[in-house]
Structures are given as C-alpha cells and as structure tokens.
Amino acid sequence: CGAPASGKGTVAEKLVEAFGSVHISTGDMLRAAMEDPDNEDGQTAKQCMAEGVLVPDSIVISLVKARLSQPDCKERGWLLDGFPRTAAQAEEMDRLFLLPDKCVILDVPKAVLVERVTGRRTDPETGKIYHLKFNPPKVDPDDESEEAAAKATAETEAIVARLTQREDDTEEALAKRLEAFDSNRAAIEDAFSAMAKVVDGNRGKEDVWQSVKEFFAA
Numbered sequence: 001c002g003a004p005a006s007g008k009g010t011v012a013e014k015l016v017e018a019f020g021s022v023h024i025s026t027g028d029m030l031r032a033a034m035e036d037p038d039n040e041d042g043q044t045a046k047q048c049m050a051e052g053v054l055v056p057d058s059i060v061i062s063l064v065k066a067r068l069s070q071p072d073c074k075e076r077g078w079l080l081d082g083f084p085r086t087a088a089q090a091e092e093m094d095r096l097f098l099l100p101d102k103c104v105i106l107d108v109p110k111a112v113l114v115e116r117v118t119g120r121r122t123d124p125e126t127g128k129i130y131h132l133k134f135n136p137p138k139v140d141p142d143d144e145s146e147e148a149a150a151k152a153t154a155e156t157e158a159i160v161a162r163l164t165q166r167e168d169d170t171e172e173a174l175a176k177r178l179e180a181f182d183s184n185r186a187a188i189e190d191a192f193s194a195m196a197k198v199v200d201g202n203r204g205k206e207d208v209w210q211s212v213k214e215f216f217a218a
C-alpha cells in the first residue's frame with residue numbers, strides 16, 4: 001500500500017521477482033478494462049481515474065475476487081498492489097479469508113509525491129515507467145563505436161518522443177488522489193496492523209528494497 005507514486009509498482013516488481021507470486025495491480029487491471037469501450041465497469045473506471053477519484057468498491061472488489069480465484073494465485077501466492085484502498089475493501093478481504101502474510105505501507109512526504117507524479121511518463125511500447133528528471137530514458141550503446149553511440153542516442157530520442165503521461169498524473173487529479181489516500185490510510189493500517197510495516201519510501205530504490213527484504217525475511 002502507499003500513496004500514488006510512493007513506489008508500489010517498483011517494490012511489487014522486486015517482490016514478485018524474489019518470491020514468484022502473482023502480481024495483481026488493481027490500477028493496471030482497471031486501465032486494461034478501460035481499453036474496451038463495451039466494458040461498462042471499465043468505462044466507469046476511466047471516468048473515475050480521469051477525475052482522480054477512487055473507482056467504486058464493488059467494481060474493484062469483483063475484479064480482484066475473479067483474479068484471485070484463478071489457479072496461478074492458488075499455486076504461486078499473490079501480491080496485491082494498490083488494493084485494498086478503502087475500509088470496505090479491507091473488510092471484504094477479511095470476509096473472504098484473503099489474509100496477507102505481510103503488508104508493506106510505503107511512506108513518502110506529499111511534496112515528494114507531487115514531484116514524482118508530475119514527472120512520471122510511460123513508454124506505451126514497453127510499458128516501462130520513467131521520470132523526466134530522476135529516471136529519464138537512456139539506451140546504452142552495444143559497444144564503444146561511434147555507430148553504436150549514434151544508434152543508442154537515436155533510440156533514446158525515439159523513446160522520449162513517444163512517452164505518454166497518465167491521465168490521472170496531473171496536479172489537479174493528484175490532489176484528489178492524495179486526499180483519498182489520506183482519508184483511507186488509517187483504515188488500511190488498522191486492518192493490517194498485525195502484519196504491516198511502514199517503510200520509508202523517500203529513499204533510493206535499493207534502500208527501500210533492502211528494508212522490504214529485511215521485513216520479509218523476519
């Protein structure tokens with residue numbers, strides 16, 4: 001769990017790599033559902049996301065329930081990224097006995113989140129996420145030749161040119177998303193207090209990962 005741009009996706013990727021569990025990001029699932037103009041829930045989600053408000057609990061819960069009942073989740077275990085986000089979602093997990101072994105809550109100051117979100121960009125071809133200032137695209141040359149350097153520069157420029165910004169990564173939508181996170185944070189922390197750890201997410205990726213790893217090893 002964590003606010004927008006607190007590093008949930010990055011930590012989730014590393015956890016999945018380390019434990020082989022199924023990565024379930026409700027944000028990604030909702031974005032996929034949005035692509036289908038005939039998917040009513042997807043279209044509702046699209047509107048909510050553009051406004052920066054949470055998607056109704058009923059839609060998100062049914063998506064998560066359907067995904068968790070698939071065999072890969074039972075075999076490999078699951079990692080929820082961005083869910084639960086409300087008291088009702090946490091209660092539903094409890095009701096369905098979907099109890100996590102561990103819960104990581106990433107803590108990042110608001111000013112840092114704003115800077116992270118407004119500079120965040122996605123490469124639509126690879127799905128890779130960059131930050132214009134902190135993590136801009138950079139293709140390394142294959143060797144030390146001038147030709148390889150020119151090719152790498154051209155590839156980097158091509159990535160930069162096709163980067164897109166998430167519709168809800170604007171300052172206006174972010175203000176609402178942060179508000180929603182603030183008002184739900186206590187409920188999530190309470191629901192998982194027995195297995196939760198608050199991790200300082202305002203550090204480099206490796207330092208954050210080190211803390212998460214230690215918590216999982218404990």
Ligand code: AMP
Pocket residue numbers: 004005026027028030048049052053054055056057060081082083084085086089168177
């Ligand atoms: P994320 O990619 O996790 O930042 O989520 C992007 C947007 O998807 C959020 O701002 C919400 O509008 C919606 N969303 C994702 N997960 C949830 C959830 N668990 N409950 C409600 N809305 C969600």
